[in-house]
Amino acid sequence: MRGSKEVIISSDSTGESYNAAVWDPSTASLLSTYRNASAIGFRTLQLLGDSYLLAADATKPRLHIWPLNSQNTVPSLRLSTPGKVSALASTPNGSYLAAGINEKIYVWQLCTGRLLVTLSEHFQTVTCLTFNRDGSSFASGGEDGLIFVWSLSEVVNGKNNPLYSFTVHSRSIKDLYFGHFGLRGRLCSASADCTAKIFDANVGKVLLTIPCDVPLMSVAMDITERRLFIGGANGKIMQVNLHDSPRGVPCYGGSSKEGERTSLLGHEGSVITLSVSTDCKTLLSGGIDGLVNVWDISGREIINTLKHKRPIVSAFFAKSFENFRKSTLKPSLVVKPLQRTSDGSGKDDFLEVTHNNQNIANILNSDSYMERNSGTCFLVTDNSGKLAEAYAEIDKLKNINSAMYQYSVKHLFSSVDVV
Numbered sequence: 001m002r003g004s005k006e007v008i009i010s011s012d013s014t015g016e017s018y019n020a021a022v023w024d025p026s027t028a029s030l031l032s033t034y035r036n037a038s039a040i041g042f043r044t045l046q047l048l049g050d051s052y053l054l055a056a057d058a059t060k061p062r063l064h065i066w067p068l069n070s071q072n073t074v075p076s077l078r079l080s081t082p083g084k085v086s087a088l089a090s091t092p093n094g095s096y097l098a099a100g101i102n103e104k105i106y107v108w109q110l111c112t113g114r115l116l117v118t119l120s121e122h123f124q125t126v127t128c129l130t131f132n133r134d135g136s137s138f139a140s141g142g143e144d145g146l147i148f149v150w151s152l153s154e155v156v157n158g159k160n161n162p163l164y165s166f167t168v169h170s171r172s173i174k175d176l177y178f179g180h181f182g183l184r185g186r187l188c189s190a191s192a193d194c195t196a197k198i199f200d201a202n203v204g205k206v207l208l209t210i211p212c213d214v215p216l217m218s219v220a221m222d223i224t225e226r227r228l229f230i231g232g233a234n235g236k237i238m239q240v241n242l243h244d245s246p247r248g249v250p251c252y253g254g255s256s257k258e259g260e261r262t263s264l265l266g267h268e269g270s271v272i273t274l275s276v277s278t279d280c281k282t283l284l285s286g287g288i289d290g291l292v293n294v295w296d297i298s299g300r301e302i303i304n305t306l307k308h309k310r311p312i313v314s315a316f317f318a319k320s321f322e323n324f325r326k327s328t329l330k331p332s333l334v335v336k337p338l339q340r341t342s343d344g345s346g347k348d349d350f351l352e353v354t355h356n357n358q359n360i361a362n363i364l365n366s367d368s369y370m371e372r373n374s375g376t377c378f379l380v381t382d383n384s385g386k387l388a389e390a391y392a393e394i395d396k397l398k399n400i401n402s403a404m405y406q407y408s409v410k411h412l413f414s415s416v417d418v419v
Contacts, residue, residue: 006277007031007324008284009047010292010315011055012308015039018071019064020053022324025282025294025317028304032324035071037064041085043128043175043273045314048110049094050321051331055314056085056099063088065335068323074335082106082340087126091135094333096152098138100126105140107156113336116156121148121165132178132185137163137201139187141173147189149201164204169193175218175273179225186225190216196230198242210240220274220283227297229283231271237264237285239297266293266302275316286312 008023018033019040034053044056052074053066063079066072087100090110097108105119105126124143131138131152141147147169148162171193178201179185186207187199192215198208210230218231228240239262267287275284282303283295292306292315306315323329 005320006317007320008292008294008306008315009045009053009318010286010306010308011040011045011313012290012310013039013042013058013313014308014310015058016309020045020055020066020314023292023306025277025284025304028294028306033071034066037073040064040313041088042313044085044088045316046088046090047094047318048090048335049092049331049333050319050323051094051329051333052335054088054090054097056081056088058313060084061101063338067329067331068321069326069329077335077337079335079338080340081338087129087140089129089131089138091131091152092133093135096135096156097338098129098131098140100129100140100142102126103142103144105129107152108338109156111334111336113338115339115342117158117160118342119150119155119160121162122146127173128176130176130178132182132201133180134182137178137183139176139178139201141176141189143172145169145171145173145191145193147173147176147187147199149187149199149204164201166197166199166204166206168197168206168209169195171215174216175231177219177221179221180223181225186221188219188221188228190219190230192216196228198228208242210238212238217270218272218274218285220276222276222280222297223278224280227276227280229274229276231274231285231287233270235265235267235269235271235287235289237266237271237274237283238262239264239300262300264295264300266295267291272312273315277317282317284315284317286315288312 008025009020011020015038018035019037020034022031024031039058040055041058046054048054055064061081061083065074083101085099085101090097095110097110099106103122103124107116109116122142122144126140126142128141137149137151139149147166149164150162169191171191173189173191175190177188184202187201189197194212194215196210196216196219197206200207215233216230217233220229226243228242230238267289269288271285271287273286281297283297286292288311290308290310292312293302294304296303
């Protein structure tokens with residue numbers, strides 16, 4: 001696990017030998033394992049920044065958390081939830097956590113454990129959650145076939161309405177994937193109604209519908225958003241080249257000859273999860289057959305297979321962080337026990353979701369943040385002082401821009417020869 005290359009993190013439904021494992025994609029060798037917990041839930045395995053691995057229990061209302069450098073769960077940290085978690089997602093930096101429990105979505109701030117909001121737009125169980133790559137928004141899908149796009153900053157500050165809602169699927173949402181371009185990244189869905197769809201989450205528009213002849217279980221896209229991969233219940237993976245013809249047409253014939261030529265065959269039964277490496281050369285697929293296949297995308301062939309005892313519940317590429325191999329963990333995150341109900345405190349407070357030009361380790365360290373700001377982590381109870389500072393900074397920038405303009409004009413005209 002040297003350098004900045006990726007590793008594979010996977011888990012199956014048994015939890016007997018280990019709960020999760022880390023693999024080398026090039027050699028298929030087992031690098032480390034995480035143990036001492038019961039079986040984890042379907043597609044709930046999450047990386048919390050560069051520090052921890054988190055997953056939901058398959059049968060009980062609790063979460064399991066491991067330091068990246070240890071086989072054992074974090075001692076003395078009990079993460080209980082209001083009910084059994086059916087979907088789980090964290091922001092890429094690990095500061096916020098969203099969990100689907102029955103038809104509701106709970107959002108926590110991990111450095112305080114505070115339950116920030118409970119969202120109740122779905123009518124049936126929430127089946128999948130995913131954050132976009134900058135953590136500013138997240139999407140939810142449910143057994144009701146509904147998809148919602150939420151602004152994190154709005155929902156944690158009391159605006160509990162979604163940015164957009166989509167009612168374009170007729171059956172359960174099986175998987176959601178957010179692209180790598182923030183809110184402008186494409187949102188992809190796979191549904192049991194035998195269709196996959198691509199949305200522009202920035203304007204709330206359906207861009208493409210891809211019909212298939214089997215229920216769809218998983219979806220992923222490469223980082224350039226040029227190729228879409230869809231896993232079916234029949235074990236096939238369909239590759240759609242989004243920059244090829246037809247373009248600008250609402251439907252793409254997934255059962256066409258071209259669609260057949262781009263099918264990858266390597267699983268018996270449903271393809272549960274898909275992931276694409278950051279170099280866009282390798283595809284990862286996990287199936288109900290207990291296999292995690294590593295594919296060469298250009299050659300459309302399996303280059304490695306990671307065998308598990310039971311159906312795969314999670315498998316994805318992850319950055320090979322230093323904390324995977326350190327003897328002493330140096331976490332950039334603070335994780336506290338989770339509130340199971342909101343305490344109602346801070347109802348009128350403003351919650352900061354992002355901080356520009358500040359070390360993320362300092363932002364997420366609740367103790368150091370409170371020392372610097374003399375208040376609750378991320379909570380500002382007196383906005384007047386900060387507003388005055390903001391206006392002063394604006395005036396300062398205006399003066400600097402004016403001086404730069406005058407300097408540029410003066411030296412530009414002085415260098416022009418007069419004829």
